[in-house]
Amino acid sequence: MKIAVLVKQVPDSTEITVDKNTGTLVRDGVPSIINPDDLAGLEAALALKDKDDSVEITVISMGPPQAKGMLQETIARGADHAVLLTDRRLGGADTCATSRTLAAALDKIGYDLIIAGRQAIDGDTAQVGPQTAERLNIPQVTYVDEIIELTPEYAVVRKALEDEEQILKVKLPAVLTTLSGMNKPRYMNCMDIVDSFNNPVQIMTYDDLVDILPQNEIGLAGSPTKVHRTFTKDVSAATETFDLPAQETAELIAKTLKDKQLITK
Amino acid sequence: MDFNLTEQQKMMQKLFREVAENEVKENAADVDENERFPKESVEVMRQSKMLGIPYPREYGGAGADYLSYILAVEELSKKCATTGVVLSAHTSLGTWPIAQFGTPEQKEKYLRPLASGEKLAAFGLTEPNAGTDAAGQQTYAVKDGDDYILNGTKIFITNAGEADVYIIFAMTDKSKGTRGISAFIVEKDTPGFTIGLHEKKLGIRGSATSELIFNNVRIPKENLLGKEGQGFKIAMMTLDGGRIGIAAQALGIAQGAIDEVIPYVKARKQFGRSLAKFQNTQFQLANMQTAVDAARLLVYKAAMAKENGEPYSVLAAEAKLFAAETAMDVTTKAIQLMGGYGYTRDLPVERMFRDAKITEIYEGTSEVQRMVISGAMLK
Numbered sequence: 001m002k003i004a005v006l007v008k009q010v011p012d013s014t015e016i017t018v019d020k021n022t023g024t025l026v027r028d029g030v031p032s033i034i035n036p037d038d039l040a041g042l043e044a045a046l047a048l049k050d051k052d053d054s055v056e057i058t059v060i061s062m063g064p065p066q067a068k069g070m071l072q073e074t075i076a077r078g079a080d081h082a083v084l085l086t087d088r089r090l091g092g093a094d095t096c097a098t099s100r101t102l103a104a105a106l107d108k109i110g111y112d113l114i115i116a117g118r119q120a121i122d123g124d125t126a127q128v129g130p131q132t133a134e135r136l137n138i139p140q141v142t143y144v145d146e147i148i149e150l151t152p153e154y155a156v157v158r159k160a161l162e163d164e165e166q167i168l169k170v171k172l173p174a175v176l177t178t179l180s181g182m183n184k185p186r187y188m189n190c191m192d193i194v195d196s197f198n199n200p201v202q203i204m205t206y207d208d209l210v211d212i213l214p215q216n217e218i219g220l221a222g223s224p225t226k227v228h229r230t231f232t233k234d235v236s237a238a239t240e241t242f243d244l245p246a247q248e249t250a251e252l253i254a255k256t257l258k259d260k261q262l263i264t265k
Numbered sequence: 266m267d268f269n270l271t272e273q274q275k276m277m278q279k280l281f282r283e284v285a286e287n288e289v290k291e292n293a294a295d296v297d298e299n300e301r302f303p304k305e306s307v308e309v310m311r312q313s314k315m316l317g318i319p320y321p322r323e324y325g326g327a328g329a330d331y332l333s334y335i336l337a338v339e340e341l342s343k344k345c346a347t348t349g350v351v352l353s354a355h356t357s358l359g360t361w362p363i364a365q366f367g368t369p370e371q372k373e374k375y376l377r378p379l380a381s382g383e384k385l386a387a388f389g390l391t392e393p394n395a396g397t398d399a400a401g402q403q404t405y406a407v408k409d410g411d412d413y414i415l416n417g418t419k420i421f422i423t424n425a426g427e428a429d430v431y432i433i434f435a436m437t438d439k440s441k442g443t444r445g446i447s448a449f450i451v452e453k454d455t456p457g458f459t460i461g462l463h464e465k466k467l468g469i470r471g472s473a474t475s476e477l478i479f480n481n482v483r484i485p486k487e488n489l490l491g492k493e494g495q496g497f498k499i500a501m502m503t504l505d506g507g508r509i510g511i512a513a514q515a516l517g518i519a520q521g522a523i524d525e526v527i528p529y530v531k532a533r534k535q536f537g538r539s540l541a542k543f544q545n546t547q548f549q550l551a552n553m554q555t556a557v558d559a560a561r562l563l564v565y566k567a568a569m570a571k572e573n574g575e576p577y578s579v580l581a582a583e584a585k586l587f588a589a590e591t592a593m594d595v596t597t598k599a600i601q602l603m604g605g606y607g608y609t610r611d612l613p614v615e616r617m618f619r620d621a622k623i624t625e626i627y628e629g630t631s632e633v634q635r636m637v638i639s640g641a642m643l644k
Contacts, residue, residue, distance in 0.1 A: 076276060135298035188280045190314040197273050 023227030037117025092220030317380030325381030342517025353510030546640020
């Protein structure tokens, strides 16, 4: 069972700087972590490996060269292999170009199951996992908070929606996107840290994908999304003030919430 | 000469910091207050393969270097000195003699579960009448067929009751003095072996410190460690290494206290400005950090000497002497800088102050370290 886990290195801070010219994130010099939803995905894969020795985990990330350190840490947590897709030609990619590139890399690497985090804490799009599934033309289940059963043919998972849970059986290969609350990611361990120095992160460039991925579909040029401006929206809402006795205040609050369909009863 | 950690050591340090910050820190006050063994921290250490860092893969260890183990004790002790000594006593005192002197059979049976973290180890040398003068062992073992019969009492034993495997020293031939002492591997549940009085201590209060009582305990001769009469040598060599672990514990306590003081002196205002703006604070902090950094160099140097197979007895004694006295001095000053708040149990420095004291006493008092150092100088 080959499980591919997609991870992204994200800034460990709310202080995100944005390149004024391109509208994309400036990553240099910002402390980085593995995106929390992705780390949950890795932990879910490692838990499957704990139960089944035949599970082989390859962690894949697309990003700048410094993401190599983060990938090595995934090996130090127990992943079998790590691949960094890094190439100036891939830079500036939006989610569409990123998912095309990841899908091409996944075709080269091979997979039975793909696990990706639901969304990254920097971009918050939640698009790369689903788009990758579409590119690969395989089924997907998003918002997974438990992998209940895994067989060579199918997976049974729990999908957590805001107001309900769904237990879904999905045919493999498939893409699952995972939620950070689903588990407590394990730490690195001393044994796998030692091994991670004998198991280098493999580097993939566009040269490895050029036969299946046209150049006009990658990087900034292959990205239909154009960011014009990034800013923090001012919070402003019309307010009304009431001065009423407690009972009437409570009734008014309840009625208002009900009118706005925020509560049902 | 290179004073930098390797990439591998840096990655280890990152792991130890995460474990200390996320798992060990939150329990430190409770472990101290309620004198309870930090079981949950030991479980995280087991999962992270921290209980056999310097031991070979073939026996279940992580196969890493000695300095990485020392970094683990340092980082844990920054947040909880009790957790630091659990790891140090297990790794340096309980496990090392088996790794160093054990037969292949003993290593398979005992080193593997200890290095993989499945079991915990302890070391029993000290007796009511044999502390610094360890040669005065009154525990004795008499050969009886294929066994030895062990009788006597050990005191102040770290990890007592929590450990599954104990390295126990006993006289096998009183007429030979120190050359009549032998070392044995004793399992926890051996009939006649009981855990005695649990000590109530000033510091490292969560560390299990108890008596070990041996009443006609039958030990198979396969559990003799090394040869008969080698026990004193095994004990002294083990303590040489153990001292680097305790030095790392002291180093961690001292740095941990500084780490607590810095945000406090920046936030605390008196006479209209923060304490950090006063030159007394600045100069105290400079002295504290300089001493800690000097201690760190001594500790890491001793660890590297051991890793490289060079003599380390004197280096370990210097590291422990200086780091322990630095820990005592720095934690004293840390409380002074934090004033009344520092003296209360609301903040962790008073615990660090109490924890620091033991590092000047166990695994060889500061006086013993001075004897080792000057002995080598005047040889």
